Amino acid sequence: MNVFENGRSIDLMSVLDNKEWRSHYQERLKIQYPTAIIVSIKLNIPGPIKSSPLLKDSYNFGLRDIKQCLKQFKIVYERFFIENTTGPEGFLAVLGDLKAVKLATISFEETSTIGRLFDIDIMAEQNEQQLSRRSLGYRARTCFICDKDAKTCIKQGVHTLESGYDAINKICTIYMKKQITISKQSQDQIVRAAMTALLYEVSLNPKPGLVDPVSNGAHSDMTVFTFIDSSLSLQQYFNEAYAISHDFSGDDLTVMFETLRQLGVRAEAKMCGATHGVNTHKGAIFSLGILISAIAYGTRIGGVTVNDLQKIITKMTVNLVQHDFKNLYKKKQKLTAGEQQYQQYRLPGIRGEAAAGFPIVMDMALPFLLKSVGSTNQRLLDTLMKIASSIVDTNLIKRAGSPDILTELKQWSATYFELGGSQTSAGITYLKKLDVEFVQRHLSIGGTADNLISTVFLARLVGGI
Ligand SMILES: CC(C)(COP(=O)(O)OP(=O)(O)OC[C@H]1O[C@@H](n2cnc3c(N)ncnc32)[C@H](O[C@H]2O[C@H](COP(=O)(O)OP(=O)(O)OP(=O)(O)O)[C@@H](O)[C@H]2O)[C@@H]1O)[C@@H](O)C(=O)NCCC(=O)NCCS
């Protein structure tokens, strides 16, 4: 997730003007509410970009947590300026003990994943110096890059802006994943969501190079009906994947994964039986199988956040890349596309994605889809092309014969969004032109399609589509 995407730079004068405006606003509130404590809440973001769609989202979620920390106090005034180009900010007038209010806001800063990005000022008649963090037994604010004293890092200019942005993106990514929870669901609900995801993906059009109801794309050996047959053949596997995981009682989740893989091998064979040997959903069998398994295991007692789901997945697949790719030179049978690309380019492909907890789906595609607008077809087209901007698609690399194709894929994605994506006829026309080029060049983004399937599956479970 890049929270600075679609953010606009502002100049120093705007920052200084905003500082003056804030000070005057606070003074007016002190006069209007003389017995209240005035709380100013804004983000502490270095560099010229102070606001963006994702920074505003992070602020709003954080604000919810701050008000939760202040729930014991009576809030007599609140006003927020989310659209300020100098960054989302707001003010509260709170009735309560000054020290208790200060402690409550410090607890947010210290305990919330996103707390260190917030700058919360407390003002009242008493001299604030008596109420510094140190005077309340807390250390000074720490740098969100190196954890040392923030003031020292800022004064000495220790860090580059890029390292600051990286740290902020990491903080916001983890925080946003903790806001998305998959509630405890029945086996039937989870399996139906998986089936829905398979059928939604193949129904989506126009997709570049991929099979949909209008075009077989760059695949001479499959049609939309092949994918429907393939999807229906996988329902039993999804039920099995749920069952072995929901009832798994061991501590070593790699054992659960190995049991799943045996089911997956059988599912691949069943898929091939249903498609007359065509590989439609090999990647989806792998990815959806792991997701269903992790969710079944993770929701046995209650809901599971996306952040915790990733931890379960990484525990399941901790040995996957090493196990699958060791001693490839000894393998007698023809190497698969993924094995060849690991051997030739050290690209871990779908296995690497799984072992990392499916970051493209969890960190980027799912939050993107949940925020997307328009018809289902529009939302899914934009999500597919968003995935295309970051994925190492081994299916595409195989077809193109080199990872260099990934540079073109990023450019195609960028151009699509520059044209307005699915919301404009120019964006849709561009997709149709891309499909023609993909067919001519025999290109396909099957891995990207699989990531979309995983994304739709999770979005369905959280009620986001
Ligand atoms: C781990 C396996 C997936 C091993 O498969 P393989 O070694 O082949 O690994 P990859 O090639 O890296 O990936 C296999 C498929 O995964 C999809 N994929 C690729 N990159 C990504 C990615 N970054 N993220 C997610 N998914 C990705 C992709 O699948 C799609 O494309 C396939 C259609 O194409 P294919 O037939 O390969 O190619 P065509 O273009 O159609 O060629 P022609 O037919 O024209 O010649 C389709 O499968 C889509 O899903 C990759 O192809 C796993 O299968 C495995 O471990 N298998 C062993 C048995 C097992 O354990 N299974 C169950 C595991 S739970």
Ligand SMILES: Nc1ncnc2[nH]cnc12
């Ligand atoms: N619609 C699609 N076309 C081609 N390959 C795919 N792999 C997954 N979905 C696909």
